Amino acid sequence: MGTWDIGPFDNDTAADFAGDLDEAALEEREAMIRGVLKRAAGPADFLGIYDGERAVGAAALVVAQHSDDDRACSNYGPSEPLPELPADLRMLAVDALDQVVSNRSELAELWAEAANWSKWRQDINRLRDVLDPPIPPQEEALFEI
Known part of the structure; x- marks a missing residue:
């Protein structure tokens, strides 16, 4: 696993995906992100490492458009602008x-064996x-009906 840190683009596969996005025409980038997320989210008996690493990177790109969190896309993420990603990608990324x-x-499986799992x-x-915020616990009702 060519990985140097825990970030979404801190591995060779996701960094290469970012490079592919940079080389693609602007109008092709959303379809590339959607395709990566669909491949990972789809019904499969087993999700391979490369599809998983690309999916984490793609999800981070969706997060970057829906939050002020600039940690989602490190120096190894895409450097070219992305189109506005449609809202339906949020749940696909989840x-x-x-x-x-x-x-x-x-x-x-591989991360489970790592010290920084x-x-x-x-x-x-x-x-x-960020994509699907947890619902805060409900406080007890002041009045019972």
Whole structure:
């Protein structure tokens, strides 16, 4: 695994995906991101490492357009602008991230053996929480009906 840190683009595969996006025409970039997310989110018996790494990078690009979090796309992310990504990519990215951390993911298996597994998992959860914020616990009702 050509990985140097836990960030979405801190591995060879995702960095190469970012380069592919930079080389593509602006109007092709959304379809490339959607394709990566669909491949990861789709029904599969096993999610390979390369599809998982690209999916994390693609999800980070969706996050970057829906938050002020500039950590989503490090120096290794795309340097060319992206089109406005449609809102439906948010839930597709959530589904892809869920597959990335599932027990059917080669990427999750490899990270589980790494010393900084918990940091990687926290970063994936942070991305997911931007895309699909958790519902805060409800306080007890003041009045019962």
